[in-house]
Amino acid sequence: MSHPLELLILETVQLGGSLVFLSDQAPSTLPVWTGSLQKHFAAEIPFVVRRAKDLTNKRFATRPEDLVLFFKEQESLLPQMESLLSGQRALLGTDAARLTDSWDFIFSDMTMELWETLLQNLRRQWDQASVLQGLPGEHQTPCLFLDRDNVVVKDVPYNKDPKAVVLMPGIAELINRAHARGWWVALVTNQSGLGRGRITWDEYQSVHQQMLRLLAEQKAWIDDCEWSAFISESGTQRGRLLAGMRKPRNGMFLKINDTLKVNMSRSVMVGDSASDLKAAYAAGVKSLYLLASDQTAKQEESLKGYRALHPDFRYITVQSLEEISL
Ligand SMILES: [Mg+2]
Numbered sequence: 116m117s118h119p120l121e122l123l124i125l126e127t128v129q130l131g132g133s134l135v136f137l138s139d140q141a142p143s144t145l146p147v148w149t150g151s152l153q154k155h156f157a158a159e160i161p162f163v164v165r166r167a168k169d170l171t172n173k174r175f176a177t178r179p180e181d182l183v184l185f186f187k188e189q190e191s192l193l194p195q196m197e198s199l200l201s202g203q204r205a206l207l208g209t210d211a212a213r214l215t216d217s218w219d220f221i222f223s224d225m226t227m228e229l230w231e232t233l234l235q236n237l238r239r240q241w242d243q244a245s246v247l248q249g250l251p252g253e254h255q256t257p258c259l260f261l262d263r264d265n266v267v268v269k270d271v272p273y274n275k276d277p278k279a280v281v282l283m284p285g286i287a288e289l290i291n292r293a294h295a296r297g298w299w300v301a302l303v304t305n306q307s308g309l310g311r312g313r314i315t316w317d318e319y320q321s322v323h324q325q326m327l328r329l330l331a332e333q334k335a336w337i338d339d340c341e342w343s344a345f346i347s348e349s350g351t352q353r354g355r356l357l358a359g360m361r362k363p364r365n366g367m368f369l370k371i372n373d374t375l376k377v378n379m380s381r382s383v384m385v386g387d388s389a390s391d392l393k394a395a396y397a398a399g400v401k402s403l404y405l406l407a408s409d410q411t412a413k414q415e416e417s418l419k420g421y422r423a424l425h426p427d428f429r430y431i432t433v434q435s436l437e438e439i440s441l
Contacts, residue, residue: 118229120222121237123182123205124160129247132180134162135202140189148230155234159241167192170199177202193217253376259293259441260368260395261286261337262386263304265408266436268326270387273308275318277325285436287333289385293441294335299375302340303367303394309344310354339375341367363390368398383441389417392430403430404439 127134134152136145145164152160169175177183181202185193187209197217205220207230264270269281293300308314323340330336343360344353360366372379383402384395387410392403405414411432422428433439 117236117240118222118233119220120205120225121233121240123203123220124237125240125244126247127180127182127203128160129244130180132161132178132182132202134160135177135181135183136162136164137167137183137185137189137192137196138164139167139192142186142188144227145186147227151231151234155238156241167196170196249376254372254378256297256299256376256378257381257383257441258299258301258371258375258377258379259290260371260382260384260400261290261300261302262362262384262388262391263302263326265387266385266391266406267302267330270408273313274322275308275314277321280322280325280329282326282329283436287330287335289436289439290330290335290337291333293383296441298441299338299377300336301371301375302337302342303362303371303391304340304342305362305390306342306344307346307349307354307361309342310346310349310351312351312354339371341370343367362386362388362394363397365394365398368395368400372398383439385436385439387411387414389414389421392418393421396425396428401429403428405430405432406436407432407434 124134136149138145149162149164152162163175165175170177177200179201183200183202183204185204185206187206190206190209193204194217203219204217205222206218207222207225209221210223261267265283267283267286269283271279274280290300306314306319309316309319319342327337341360343357343362343366345356345358345361346354347358349355357366358364360370368379371377379399380401382400383404384392384400385404385406386392386395387406387408392405395403405411415432418430
């Protein structure tokens with residue numbers, strides 16, 4: 116019979132998380148515990164040892180997928196760490212009667228010897244471990260993915276003025292059609308102006324809120340939004356981060372899929388540039404619409420080369436949003 120901590124470690128790794136140990140007030144045997152992990156798994160079970168200070172000064176952050184392991188000697192660390200931790204917290208080798216809201220799991224029986232046995236067992240099961248299942252019904256619902264500039268609103272380069280926000284003709288109707296069918300609607304927009312420092316977050320948000328206000332007047336809403344500030348020639352730190360989120364890379368689509376549990380192959384992308392369609396295609400979206408603008412000839416030219424590399428890549432150029440079928 117497996118120890119419940121085995122399953123928890125397995126699930127942590129399947130979710131893409133790490134085991135996190137803290138060095139503050141750790142027992143002197145901590146290197147033996149982590150040494151066992153390395154001995155059995157080398158780098159297959161990712162783990163880190165951090166100081167509480169690394170968390171307080173933001174040099175390091177835990178993620179919801181992580182499993183933070185405390186020893187009984189470190190119980191008193193939790194109150195000061197509580198607001199800094201986003202992973203699950205397990206307490207090893209201490210009395211379960213102390214269970215509070217602060218701990219997700221308590222393994223009062225955990226000793227170094229049991230840890231060693233547990234890792235040996237885990238090693239044996241490792242290669243047969245099945246894929247983690249989501250909730251029943253996930254990934255059934257398609258999503259209408261929309262670029263922002265020249266699709267939802269008229270393009271005003273680096274717009275920071277809410278008064279300059281004008282909806283594109285037919286966008287509210289298109290969004291309402293998608294929602295009437297029970298679909299999700301999501302916005303995926305490259306906003307290099309944020310990364311270049313040309314617009315501030317406040318300005319970006321005020322434009323975004325005005326767009327939503329105008330849509331709301333027509334009873335239309337957007338379920339999820341992603342914006343990428345990345346720009347390779349950025350002079351700002353923020354602009355250099357997360358290149359995979361900027362279209363034509365597919366990061367924003369995958370993030371939305373992670374949240375909304377989308378049926379990607381039945382989803383629709385509407386964009387006015389080649390990179391919109393390439394990004395959606397790379398995320399598994401099959402129905403791709405290029406909304407005509409004065410840039411269309413150039414965009415279609417760029418898509419010719421892409422099509423040569425991806426023979427099943429198809430898109431339809433439309434003159435208006437009414438022509439889009441869901
Ligand atoms: Mg655009």
